[in-house]
Amino acid sequence: MQRLSGLDAGFLYLETPSQHLHICGLLVLDPSTVPDGYDYRAVRRELDARLDAVPAFRMKLADSRFNLDHPVWVDDKDFDLDRHLHHVAVPSPGSRTELADLCGHIAAQPLDRAKPLWEMWVVEGLDDGSIAVILKMHHAGVDGVSGAAMIAQLCSLDPAAPRPDTIAPGVGGGNEIYMAVAGAVNVALRPLHLARMLPSAVTSVASWVARARRGDAMPAPFTAPRTPFNSTITGHRAVAFAQLDLADVKAVKNAFGVKVNDVVMTLVASALRSYLAGRGELPDSPLVGMVPVSVHEESDRPGRNQVSAMFAGLHTHIEDPVERLRALADANEVAKDHNAELGANMLQDWSQFMGAAVFGAAMRTYAALRLADKHPAIHNLVISNVPGPPQALYFLGAHVTALYPFGPLFHGAGLNITVISLEDKLDVGLITCPELVPDLWVLTDCLAPALDELLAAAEQARSSDDEDSSIDGVSR
Template sequence: MDRLRGLDASFLYFESNTMLMHVCGLLVLDQSTMPDGYEFSRLRDHLKERVGGNPAFRRKVHNPVLNLDHPVWVDDEQFDIEHHVRRVIVPAPGDREQVAAVCGDLASHPLDRNRPLWEMWVLEGLEDGSIGVMTKMHHATVDGVSGASLISELCSLEPGAPPIAAGAPKPAAPARPRDARIVVDGALRLATRPVKFARLLPPTLGVLPEWIQRSSRGKAMPAPFTAPRTSFNGTITGHRAVAFTRMDLADVKEVKNAFGCTVNDVVLTMCSGALRQYLADRDELPDSSLVAMVPVSVHGKTKAEGTNKVSGMFASLASDIADAVERLASIAEQNLVAKDHHKTLSASLLQDWAQFAAPNTFALAVRVYSKLRLAERHPVIHNLVISNVPGPPMPIYFMGGRVTGFFPFGPVFDGAGLNVTVLSNDGHLDVGLIACRELAPELWDLADNLPIALDELLSAARKKTAPAKFGPSPKQRQPASPA
């Protein structure tokens, strides 16, 4: 029986009409590299062959009425690729704004829980002749790392070659157990929760005192509920706006090498600079620094099972510092503190506590929280999510089309209606921005600020002549793995 783990199931429980828990990605394909040219029906048939043997694309959620524990994954015996792969024509002129508008609309609709929780929409009509593929996968099935890996498994290293994961062993598709077995097993698992709770509580109680002690010594990451309020920190709707941009990874590494920091430090500083300008243009730049929640992958660091193996770290963006180099120095220093603090927390803490998630209670709480607009009544937990996801370092081909852009879009939440996700891809950084449309209607302004913020850092790096660098060398630093 393949029962969902607590954290995976929590993304189902948290989902509502406004808080949509799927992750998306926009693949931009050069159709000129497709051996047989582009034709939608041919692309869909090829996809059918590739996903048919992968249980991750065929499994769906099953939850009997009397089940007292989390739902189970079962194979969709009536799997039909036509329910999952569709196409849409981008309105003329097919420029980036039109593409983003279509992607925002697609991201605004929930996935059908009666089927496997993924969709792909092929976008035709792009002005440069490219083909777009908008992917949607529920967060219950993937996190940042596993989502990028799953898409990469459908890709190849040459236009006509088999997929990267061809020949790799796949687990058997989860057979559908009898509902009675699911119910009995769920009742037994529920009976063991008090014992598990008793074991988990003592180490968790020590987290807050240690946080307070570290904070008094200046050795703690920013605390939740200390972020300043901005226009994108409110109650969200179900409408989404997206934007995207692409930068050279070599430029980021040049800044990293010049100042002796990490790529993640440069990414956060770049985001901070773009947010500073975005908020200043709207006369709402806070006096205190913005705080980002940075997902951290714990793949390989925890024995907890399940798809989502992720923790979180609060990071100061030093957005109250005007000078870009000083801001980078502050972020690099504070990231060292935050990472050291994060290491003291159990890698499986979030997964362990999520096992106690109760579906009806969580679903009701989310709806009440949203309906009463409580996100606007208490201090801001964090301003936004910034995620840094490792992608393929070499060219890859999706159904024969070379991937010339791979832009990720994560979920947004009540109180934090903006998500910026960065993915490294073939010598570039592909950045996807997604927000509640009502809270950030001019998202392209923020996207266009990102290359400007990087250019500012790059210019400072090239003017730098002194050999001194702030912070330990990259070899001495042990950054947390990106999610």
């Protein structure tokens, strides 16, 4: 029995019929690499065998009316793979649009909390002969990094690799007496924990104000300009995706002396600027992205979600893409330094005080009254960049040619753009509420031109450097 942390449980408490707090991944597979040829029945048998090596896939939520603390994870003694694995086909002609429509429909369906919180859909009928796998997992059980790690546990570096060693399941069910007593003790100790945290909270606020006055603070919440996707969301979802060459991104990085993440953020900012300008809705002030930051290496707190949050100005008001890149790189350094000062455990510590009754009712009221439409935008969108493996991955023997991630949407921030690297590619997944962004592919198709623009500027910068070096060599 494993108790959820406050941050894990918060994704349960804040879920509403229109705010689904699960994450999805779309894997595109080349079935020609499967050693004995692709067959759905063989995929099911292999997946069933490999799940024994990933206990989290067999764990479900357990709670009790006497439990005052967060729920717990327990092994599902009645686990049935057929309640999680589904076999479907996209309609003809099986293009990326049909695949995206199916993925959006699946992303719009809530997960059943009575069973382990994940589903997998094997999709056939794609026009290029590929097979797709759509994997959906609740954010209470995974963050971006741990979700990618769980997918990796179902993969291998060799299509013919043997199955990983199995891990014996625990005892099914939860001990309600232990759950209630331990929960009561945890809740009784919370006032003491709160008293310990208050001084650091006051210091953090004072430091933020001082930093803002000096001009070296990340953007504050509620300072983002309003855009069409900063409104109350519905339960509908639309997704789109794009694949970029990692070598091109690194060429830009090297030409201007920045980081890969700076280039990724600039590509997102450039695409957003082009998209909003094309609609006549580009704000005069820069958009603000909320960037999840992994603290798996720094945090000593329990829980499956090990993240903090950083606010990043996207400098969408700057017209020149190179100036935007340099401004973003400088601002990211400031934001990282500021976020590090706030501490890796701040979000996890404060979320321990979340409770289902209070926060669940508050979120439902917030959505029903459409309060996200009335106050200043907290931030404009969520942007996440997850490092993936640099080598080829094989999912049950099939080469993974793309892995598109789709994060959750929140009331007031109805757009999420998540990027993951895989081999020599950057896979970009976009998800939105179609009532707020009805033309998501238009935004998505702005990413490749944004990269071409930066590549051209990088080539020009290299040419200028070569000319300067040649002149300098002659003068000597």
